Amino acid sequence: RKEVEQDPGPFNVPEGATVAFNCTYSNSASQSFFWYRQDCRKEPKLLMSVYSSGNEDGRFTAQLNRASQYISLLIRDSKLSDSATYLCVVFYGQNFVFGPGTRLSVLP
């Protein structure tokens, strides 16, 4: 089993849609959780950290369920500019472990 798994994608959604990404991780000792965004042929950049209490940043909401070892990202009112690959990242031990990413295309 891979350490971090994500929805395979790609997700093609119309502008204004709500889209949810799922991520699971295998190591129960994982300490911190993040979503990174990677535009085509660019480097990954931090989108948001994920906390057990859930957190929201504008149109983006992240949730963490430690018992199920599950992380989610919800994007509301999708914009064309949201088109990118979304990487789920887990920190444990001393390392950041990246999932394979889920590609999102928001269509006009």
Added chain:
Amino acid sequence: EAGVAQSPRYKIIEKRQSVAFWCNPISGHATLYWYQQILGQGPKLLIQFQNNGVVDDSQLPKDRFSAERLKGVDSTLKIQPAKLEDSAVYLCASTRWATGELFFGEGSRLTVL
């Protein structure tokens, strides 16, 4: 604040040749990472430095890859000899502290023919 600098941006070599990539992290960032990202996959850690010491190199193919971070600032990643499967983007990242935000450079895209 200047970002993470990497060079070269692009490199094309033939298999069995050697190549070196350079990274200069953000000033004051003690932790430096090299990741390999193959097309369609997430970044995979190759090596992690804390200052000039190696924290984790368990996934570095040591028969062909080497990396150093002399003086605890910039770092070099070398591949010798290269194989076709080394074609990837090599990303350097740094953090101020161990669990902080990762800041990536633009990457060095390697094509091995």
